Amino acid sequence: MKQALFWKPLKGRKVKCQLCPRFCNISEGKTGYCGVRQNQKGRFYSLVYGRPCSFNTDPIEKKPLFHFAPGTVCISLSTVGCNLGCLHCQNWEISHPEAVFGREMSPEEVVKYAKDNHLPGIAYTYTEPTVFFEYALDTMKLARKAGLYNVWVSNGYINPEPARKAARYLDAINVDLKGDREFYKKVCAVPDHKPVLEAIKLFKKEGVFLEVTNLLIPGYNDKEKQIQELVLWVKKNLGPDTPLHFSRFYPYYRVKDVKPTPAETLDRAWETATKSGMHYVYVGNVAGHPKENTYCPKCGEIVIKRTGYYIEFVKEKCEKCGEKIPIAGEKWMK
Ligand code: SF4
Ligand code: SF4
Numbered sequence: 113m114k115q116a117l118f119w120k121p122l123k124g125r126k127v128k129c130q131l132c133p134r135f136c137n138i139s140e141g142k143t144g145y146c147g148v149r150q151n152q153k154g155r156f157y158s159l160v161y162g163r164p165c166s167f168n169t170d171p172i173e174k175k176p177l178f179h180f181a182p183g184t185v186c187i188s189l190s191t192v193g194c195n196l197g198c199l200h201c202q203n204w205e206i207s208h209p210e211a212v213f214g215r216e217m218s219p220e221e222v223v224k225y226a227k228d229n230h231l232p233g234i235a236y237t238y239t240e241p242t243v244f245f246e247y248a249l250d251t252m253k254l255a256r257k258a259g260l261y262n263v264w265v266s267n268g269y270i271n272p273e274p275a276r277k278a279a280r281y282l283d284a285i286n287v288d289l290k291g292d293r294e295f296y297k298k299v300c301a302v303p304d305h306k307p308v309l310e311a312i313k314l315f316k317k318e319g320v321f322l323e324v325t326n327l328l329i330p331g332y333n334d335k336e337k338q339i340q341e342l343v344l345w346v347k348k349n350l351g352p353d354t355p356l357h358f359s360r361f362y363p364y365y366r367v368k369d370v371k372p373t374p375a376e377t378l379d380r381a382w383e384t385a386t387k388s389g390m391h392y393v394y395v396g397n398v399a400g401h402p403k404e405n406t407y408c409p410k411c412g413e414i415v416i417k418r419t420g421y422y423i424e425f426v427k428e429k430c431e432k433c434g435e436k437i438p439i440a441g442e443k444w445m446k
């Protein structure tokens with residue numbers, strides 16, 4: 113347990129959390145919506161500091177991050193808790209558990225594990241790093257000092273000040289842009305998606321290497337108009353070189369009555385984005401799909417060949433036409 117950042121005391125020993133746009137007002141003894149930040153006698157604490165519920169190693173491609181240190185394997189770390197309440201959550205056992213759980217592992221121990229095992233970086237992932245902010249931040253600071261990379265896989269539901277603070281130690285981020293306002297209202301239990309859009313722009317502005325994922329759920333966010341709007345927003349605000357992943361949905365948690373995303377829908381989204389001028393568009397969650405590869409936007413040559421998480425080759429420059437392919441984090445690929 114550690115004193116939380118980003119909160120203020122209110123009258124009557126209440127506190128207001130200022131970490132994410134929910135701005136929970138929390139009475140003594142209670143936790144906020146995410147379930148991991150608690151008011152104890154008018155002070156506010158993180159219950160998940162140094163208590164990861166998941167600690168694995170994963171290929172960076174699994175995040176997915178396709179243009180950041182491709183082919184590297186990193187620690188993947190998460191605690192319980194999340195500030196959204198997505199009906200389709202694949203990690204609901206850890207995003208909204210009945211009680212906090214996790215092993216003891218300090219930031220020092222996480223970084224030591226990476227160094228001892230020659231792993232180049234750490235991904236803060238599976239649930240939502242925002243809600244284990246203090247633990248992530250201290251770990252990121254040590255990791256940066258030790259020469260490791262830090263990447264977040266985030267829902268982007270974070271306030272500007274903490275986002276800016278995290279950005280200082282972040283090398284890359286994949287943000288889920290789940291859909292339009294209606295989608296966030298209906299599926300994620302928040303009134304609006306604007307804070308997510310603002311956070312994405314902020315991470316970009318702060319110089320964090322950024323990729324975007326959109327999980328396509330039939331009947332929820334797969335209309336042509338919805339896809340087109342999302343693509344145009346990404347292109348306008350983040351630029352055509354931003355890697356954009358359309359991911360396949362499988363029935364889960366409270367969305368069990370919907371079939372997996374048809375291949376045609378994913379292909380259609382890929383076409384829409386590519387025709388709109390996005391240069392690096394991917395289809396995800398479909399093993400062996402040819403649209404997992406990176407194609408040169410100028411001549412169509414394969415420049416990064418992937419099969420699942422296996423990388424056959426990476427060309428930072430197209431051998432056929434000389435086009436430079438945007439890849440960050442090269443120093444960790446050696
Ligand atoms: S981080 Fe948690 S406690 Fe804080 S506002 Fe968001 S949901 Fe509420
Ligand atoms: S943001 Fe991710 S982890 Fe959180 S509830 Fe939604 S799908 Fe689950």
Ligand SMILES: [Zn+2]
Pocket residue numbers: 408409410411412413430431432433434435
């Ligand atoms: Zn080329």
